Amino acid sequence: MRWKKTLTMIEAHAEGEVGRVVTSSILDVPGATMLDKMVYLNTVDDTLRRFCVFEPRGAAQMSTNLLFPPTRDEADAGFIVLQGDQAHAMSGSNCICVVTVLLETGLVAMQEPETIVRLETPAGLVTARATCANGKCETVSLDMPPSFVESLDLSVDVPDLGPVRLDVAFGGVYYGLVSAGEVGLTIEPSAARALVDIGSRIHRAARDQVMLDHPDSPHLNTLGYVMFVDQRSNGDLVGATIMPPGRIDRSPCGTGNSARLAVRHARGEATTGDRVTARSIIDSTFEVALSEELTIGNRTAVRPRVTGRGWIHGIHQIGVDPSDPYPLGFKVSDCWGDAFDLLRSTA
Secondary structure (H helix, E strand, C coil): CCCCCEEEEEEEEECCEEEEEEEECCCCCCCCCHHHHHHHHHHCCCHHHHHHHCECCCCCCCEEEEEECCCCCCCCEEEEEECCCCEECCCHHHHHHHHHHHHHCCCCCCCCCEEEEEEEECCEEEEEEEEEECCEEEEEEEECCCEEEEEEEEEEEECCCEEEEEEEEECCCEEEEEEHHHHCCCCCHHHHHHHHHHHHHHHHHHHHHCCCCCCCCHHHCCEEEEEEEEECCCCCEEEEEEECCCEECCCCCHHHHHHHHHHHHHCCCCCCCCEEEEECCCCCEEEEEEEEEEEECCEEEEEEEEEECEEEEEEEEEECCCCCCCCCCECCHHHHCHHHHHCCCCC
């Protein structure tokens, strides 16, 4: 082989959602903090994301996580999530993948029965408590960034659909939370294509119409996702996060359920100590607890604790031959979905 660029990754998934973790060959990305590095990837040089995420080296149904030395003394590692549209500030399922990879590969020493790993993300410090036995990271509990409500019962005008009511909340990333019944859908595998089609349309409209004002950083003022929500008769929360370029998160979604917990708290439906099971479209589960009430800026906020499981399922190495006509990859709308126009035109 005559590759001019090589990356080695550990393949992992958290409750069904694939989150590859780059473990070698990334020297660094400019920026004094993880937030600065994310902004650089999104606004200055997007080539690394495209190289990792787009075909033929990547696929629509996954994320890629870049590991970095932390810029904060209290953190063990830093990481940034790369997805089909941009680099994102935070992801619960990807955090679980990262912690599982760090511990099971020995990049961070595993201590049994519990190892604490502190991750620096663009959305802030995340403390992970990993339950470990016999060399296996069995569960990971994440103390998520402060989560808060931006708007409740906001009406968004969606072309060819009309007004749609949604709640907007921050759970590490901003979400538009929409009742599945609001658009006449149910959250089940057979409805996945319809959920993606309608969710992508709502996402496009909401990005144009919803104003965001994160109290800590304007660089976090992006409506990352739309999440359809429902609740079972036993109290379990069901959700389907619609992710650019047009797919459903296979996991229950840590940041989405953190945003959802902030909404439940704002409506008086949850208080400190409450916990609930969150289920995905494939019926995988996270446990979500309200561990703390706090403030961020002038906002009432909550600290969610999200618990789930991760598994390593492979080792992957990618590279590029100097004669390859697609050194930064490509995307085609058959796989990359209705949100195709949300992607960067530079690819």
